[in-house]
Amino acid sequence: MKYNGLPDNLLVDLLKASDELAFKEIYTRYWKGIYKAAYAKVYHKELAEEITQNLFVDLWKRRETIAINSLDNYLFGSLKYSIINHYKSQLVKEKYQIHLDNQQPPVTNNTDDLAILNDLSKAFNEGISLLPKKTGEVFRLSRIDNRSTKEISQELNISEKAVEYHITQSIKSMRFHLKEYLFLLLSLFFFH
Numbered sequence: 001m002k003y004n005g006l007p008d009n010l011l012v013d014l015l016k017a018s019d020e021l022a023f024k025e026i027y028t029r030y031w032k033g034i035y036k037a038a039y040a041k042v043y044h045k046e047l048a049e050e051i052t053q054n055l056f057v058d059l060w061k062r063r064e065t066i067a068i069n070s071l072d073n074y075l076f077g078s079l080k081y082s083i084i085n086h087y088k089s090q091l092v093k094e095k096y097q098i099h100l101d102n103q104q105p106p107v108t109n110n111t112d113d114l115a116i117l118n119d120l121s122k123a124f125n126e127g128i129s130l131l132p133k134k135t136g137e138v139f140r141l142s143r144i145d146n147r148s149t150k151e152i153s154q155e156l157n158i159s160e161k162a163v164e165y166h167i168t169q170s171i172k173s174m175r176f177h178l179k180e181y182l183f184l185l186l187s188l189f190f191f192h
Helices: 008-016 020-042 045-061 071-102 111-130 133-144 149-156 160-190
Strands: none
Touching: 008 020, 008 071, 020 045, 020 071, 045 071, 045 149, 045 160, 111 133, 111 160, 133 149, 133 160, 149 160
């Protein structure tokens, strides 16, 4: 069967049946347009590549459960929300950095804050230690060292898809492991 001549709706049906060639055709058909649209919004090549790649990884992961009426609309709509989520994440990081910049040196009178931060730090390190070795290594390179998917792939000699898999798994695990600290962390940064 020639996939490049198939209409989008048939490719979506094949995708839902886990047809890798249908996914490859969707990727081939849409990656350039998605990348260009992402780049037009974020003005950063590596970031546009990462957002595009993550969008297609998510499409593959959710292939059996997603409802797609129009593939074009679905992909570009997903891109819009991916970019919004990226900017939201950046705002949180910037607020956190501003908060850190405005703080006094580590000497503080509020021992509760120090205890919370100490507990959070321990829980974070414990969460990383609970990850499988390769997943933990990818997490550190991605989220602590701010390395791109491509850089991690080259350094660890694994595919970019494997890197994305490890990142996704590590984030899920860390979210679960640190969920009880979320409110404490938010209260530290926004209510003091």
